[in-house]
Amino acid sequence: CHVVVAAKSTEPQPTLPGSIYTVAAEGGLRGGLTVRGESALVLQVTSLCAAMRVGPATAEVLCLVSNPFGREPTFITAGNDKAIHVWALSNYAQLARLNGHEEAVTCLALDGNLLLSGSDDCRVCIWSCGGEDKTSLASAVITGHRRNIFSACFVPETGNRQIVTCALDRQVRWLDLEHESNRHLATTRQFCSKLAFVPGSAHVFLSAGQDGRV
Numbered sequence: 001c002h003v004v005v006a007a008k009s010t011e012p013q014p015t016l017p018g019s020i021y022t023v024a025a026e027g028g029l030r031g032g033l034t035v036r037g038e039s040a041l042v043l044q045v046t047s048l049c050a051a052m053r054v055g056p057a058t059a060e061v062l063c064l065v066s067n068p069f070g071r072e073p074t075f076i077t078a079g080n081d082k083a084i085h086v087w088a089l090s091n092y093a094q095l096a097r098l099n100g101h102e103e104a105v106t107c108l109a110l111d112g113n114l115l116l117s118g119s120d121d122c123r124v125c126i127w128s129c130g131g132e133d134k135t136s137l138a139s140a141v142i143t144g145h146r147r148n149i150f151s152a153c154f155v156p157e158t159g160n161r162q163i164v165t166c167a168l169d170r171q172v173r174w175l176d177l178e179h180e181s182n183r184h185l186a187t188t189r190q191f192c193s194k195l196a197f198v199p200g201s202a203h204v205f206l207s208a209g210q211d212g213r214v
Contacts, residue, residue, distance in 0.1 A: 063108045067115075067129065076115065076129075078105035084117055084127070086135055100125045100137045103148075111154045114138070116163065118149035124163060124175070144173050144182045150193040157202035164205060166192035172207055189213070 059081040066089070067074045073089040084098035084105055103120035110116070115127040115135070122145045129135040143149065147168035155162035155174075163175040164185070172186045172195070190210035197205040208214045 060104075062104060062106050065108045065110045065115075067110055069113055070129065076108060076110070078108055078117060080104035082119075084108070084115075086129070096135050098127060098135060098137070100127075100140055106149060107151050109153050111160055114154070114160050116152050116154060118152035118165060120148040122146065122149060122167070124149065124152050124165060126160075126177075139177070141175060141177065142182075143167075143175060144184065145169055145171060147191075150191070151195045153195050153197060153205070155202060156197055164195055166195050166207055166209070170209075 060079045061077050062079040063077070065076050067076055067086075074086050074095060075089055076084060076086050078084040082099070082101050082103060082105065084100075085094060086096040086098070087093065088095055101117065101119040101121050101123065105117050105119050107118040108115065110129075113129060115129045117125045117127065119125075122143055123140055124143055125140045126138045127135055128138045141163075143165050145165065145167040149165055149167045152163055152165045154160045155164060161176065161178045163177065164172065165175065166172045166188075168191045170188045170191050171184055172188065172192055173182055174185050175182045186207075188207065188209050188211065192207050192209035194208045195205055206214055
């Protein structure tokens with residue numbers, strides 16, 4: 001239940017205030033940040049890192065996206081506390097807590113000003129998050145899945161009117177938001193956990209799951 005902010009350099013950056021040292025020091029005063037050495041990182045690609053708690057001590061963070069749109073850069077987390085949390089990248093202040101799901105939030109996808117979230121409640125929610133107003137729930141959609149959703153993506157070149165999803169029920173499904181319909185596309189051998197569109201294509205996407213196949 002932590003987000004790790006890492007820096008390859010200890011020097012101040014032009015787009016962020018201070019350095020990794022000052023961020024950690026400020027966070028330490030709030031009790032939310034700690035500093036660790038390079039050996040604490042498995043890949044050892046950074047020199048120092050700062051960690052902050054982004055939810056209750058019992059909460060597990062299951063997904064994370066960064067959002068460069070809106071009035072300031074943010075990052076967004078979600079997990080088994082059923083909520084979506086929006087954080088300022090500049091000072092790690094919580095800007096919003098979004099409540100729309102009834103179970104754990106398992107996946108997030110951002111396309112422009114729209115945030116897509118999938119959940120163990122078998123629904124996807126679409127949030128408007130890039131305008132002057134606060135982030136708000138635009139719609140909640142029944143997907144047709146019978147088990148936990150693991151991945152959800154907007155279909156490219158559809159104006160965010162279509163979505164593909166996959167879930168623990170082994171199904172890959174297509175949702176048409178404009179016509180409020182959904183369709184079963186495929187059933188995998190074991191549960192499907194990730195989806196990704198082939199770059200440059202609105203009609204071809206990849207799926208991967210427990211069976212080790214793509």
